[in-house]
Amino acid sequence: MKVWEIIITGCGTSHGNPPWGYPALWSDDLRDRRRRSGGILRGPRGQVVLIDVGPDLVWQLRDPFVRWDGRSYPQDSVVSCDAVLLTHDHADHCNGINDLRHLNRLMKGRSIPMYGHPEHLSVVEASFPYCFGNREEAYALGSPAIIGMPMVSGATSSIAGLEVTAVRMSHGPAGHTTGFRxxxxxxxxxxxxxxxxxxxxxxxxxLLVLDMLREEPHPTHLCWAEAQEIIARLAPRRTVLTHMGHEIRYRDWEHRLPAGVTMAVDGLRCPFTAQEA
Ligand SMILES: [Zn+2]
Ligand SMILES: [Zn+2]
Structure with a gap:
């Protein structure tokens, strides 16, 4: 068994938190300042696997732990990428795809495989066709060089030495999404x-990293009661909540969560064990 870690580089919902234009919804607690959701898996040999490439990707790559002072050289920046795992094709999960080109550049043109459900990959490829063309030509043009790697639900692949299994989930009326083990x-x-x-x-x-949008039910996301049901079904050792809306304020929730369940903050890092394939 090897120890990997996940960095939760964003734990906010689709519009990011807190929303501006609504002074009453603002929070002065920096723990409520959330980028769009995503993660980075880091392996013991320096492997880097991104989960989703949302619109805040450039910040997530430059400053994954949210501790850069904004002036000095950002020592923690992510400068390589072995693969991307795509949960689905919604804008808050894939509209930062163009920023992968800087990683291609840092890797001297090496392309990046993107694993996801064939339906989600085809939507992303149709939305960003210039990212998936001829690799050498793309690199010469300064475009991202990405290779779509279809992964059906239930399949297991060895990705950067990590065994990854795709599982199918319902996103309510928004279709289906892929969870990853x-x-x-x-x-x-x-x-x-x-x-x-x-x-x-x-x-x-x-470790279970789990969607929990808000207290009230929502058509496409887990509310707190539904998240608790899933935690009870899966009984993980530890759960970290993510994709939270502005309604979820750290100060109000940190003391009401049961043992073993915590809220993410951007930049949180958590270890997990993995069988290296
Ligand atoms: Zn989302
Ligand atoms: Zn979505």
């Missing part, structure tokens, strides 16, 4: 229901 980590965002056959693949987790 990577060794002892389960990363489940943008879900409304978890089918039984997917839940079976997510037992005995060290």
């Amino acid at each position: 990577c060794g002892g980590l389960g990363y489940l965002t943008d879900l409304k229901q978890l089918p039984d056959e997917s839940a079976e693949r997510l037992l005995h987790l060290d």
